[in-house]
Amino acid sequence: MIAFVFPGQGSQKIGMGVDLAEASSAARQVFEEVDDALNQKLAQLMAEGPESELTMTANAQPAIMxxxxxxxxxxxxGGFSLSEKGGCxxxxxxxxxxxxxxxxxxSLSDVARVLRTRGIAMQDxxxxxxxxxxxxxxxxxxxxxxxxxxxxDGQVCEVANDNDPTQVVLSGHLQAIDRAVELAKEHGIKRAVKLPVSAPFHCSLMKPAAQRMTFAxxxxxxGAFRLPIYSNVTAAEVxxxxxxxxxxxxxxxxRVRWRESVLAxxxxxxxxxxxxGGKVLGPMIRKIAPDAKVRSVVGMDDIDALAKEV
Structure with a gap:
């Protein structure tokens, strides 16, 4: 059985989608529809940058989607249906x-607008x-x-992402994160690296964003979906x-329970x-489920190979 999986923030890069848009009118229509929904030249930002603007949460989220x-x-x-070929x-x-x-x-327009709201809410x-x-x-x-x-030490410091058996991400108050980096080796952890993020995602400090997303x-x-989805929150089928x-x-x-989701x-x-649309989750999945077949589909060659083999 096949699972189709989709990358999150951090997988954005300048030039993303350019080759696909040049090769396919279907891809161009996606980028045009998202641009129209957001009233923004997001496709141009994805193609040309600047990187500092693409990395902004409110832009990165709809761009990656x-x-x-x-x-x-x-x-x-090309006649390849995820719903027919996949199990989840x-x-x-x-x-x-x-x-x-x-x-x-x-719909594509709706998800673009929801993600723009989500990005702004999380940033703010x-x-x-x-x-x-x-x-x-x-x-x-x-x-x-x-x-x-x-x-x-009285502040927020929580597990945000359980990514794979060797990588976990913490989120919280900056001073607490600094303390975690300092204390990591004492806790038998090989290395701790501060992430270049603008906000502490997936922790209790994000409650104002959760309230805004409730309204959104x-x-x-x-609406109804054609295949079951595995939720980040429960690591179970929904x-x-x-x-x-x-x-x-x-x-x-x-918490993003990615390791548990893959195992489930x-x-x-x-x-x-x-x-x-990315090459970020594949390495994690290989560590979690080494016996599974894992592939990334990003460009036309990948798409052609998948369509022929599956």
Whole structure:
């Protein structure tokens, strides 16, 4: 069984989607539709930069989704249906929205606008300089949780992403994150690296953003979806649109349980993971499920190869 998975923030880069748009009218239509929905030349920003502007959360989130959905549309244009070929979908953080759009839960215009709101809400939730994040390399979840507790010292320091057996991300107050970096080796963690982020995502400091997303998703809730989705929050299969809406709100402050999600998909019979529009999740999945087949589909050659083989 195939799972189609979608990357999250951090996978953006200048030039993303350019080759696809040059090769396919279906891809160009995606970028045009997103530009129209946002009343912005996002495709031009993706193609030309500047990188500092593309990296801004409010731009990166819809850009990454647009890139993934361009791949989906090119596949569909060639007669390849994710819903027919796959058994489930999942996405890492904002990638969950791309996954939902790929199976019909959101229109392209709606998901672009929702992600723009999400990006602004997450950016505005905490003043710049108050929060931070760090990646713990060579850390499992148990070590990461112990470090977070030791570093908190009355502030927020929480596990934000359980990515794979060797990589966990912490999020919280900047001083607590600095303490975590200093204390990492004492906790048997190989290395701790501060991340160049503008806000402390996926921790309790994001509550104001969750409140704003409650309004946004009440106005534009996900509809029915053609394949089950594995939620970041529960690492379990979801088939009900109303339940998924609540989980998307909870996702803002909740942990991204990616490692557990991959294991749950594998337990359900997934033996082939296809990353749509990025090359970030593949290396994580290989560490979590070394026996599974893993591939990334980014350009036309990847799309052609997938269509021939699956």
């Amino acid at each position: 647009a890139n993934s959905m361009a791949v989906v549309r090119v596949l569909e244009d 979908v999942a996405g890492h953080s904002l990638g969950e929205y791309s996954a939902l759009a790929s199976v019909g839960a959101f 939730a905490v003043p710049i300089g108050v929060g931070g994040m760090c990646a713990l390399l060579g850390a499992d979840l148990e070590k990461a949780e112990a470090l977070a507790e030791a570093a908190a 998703l009440n106005d534009t809730p996900p 088939t009900d649109a109303s339940a998924e809406k609540d989980l998307l709100i909870e996702q803002i402050t909740g 998909m594998q337990d359900a019979g997934v033996d082939h993971f296809v990353e749509v």
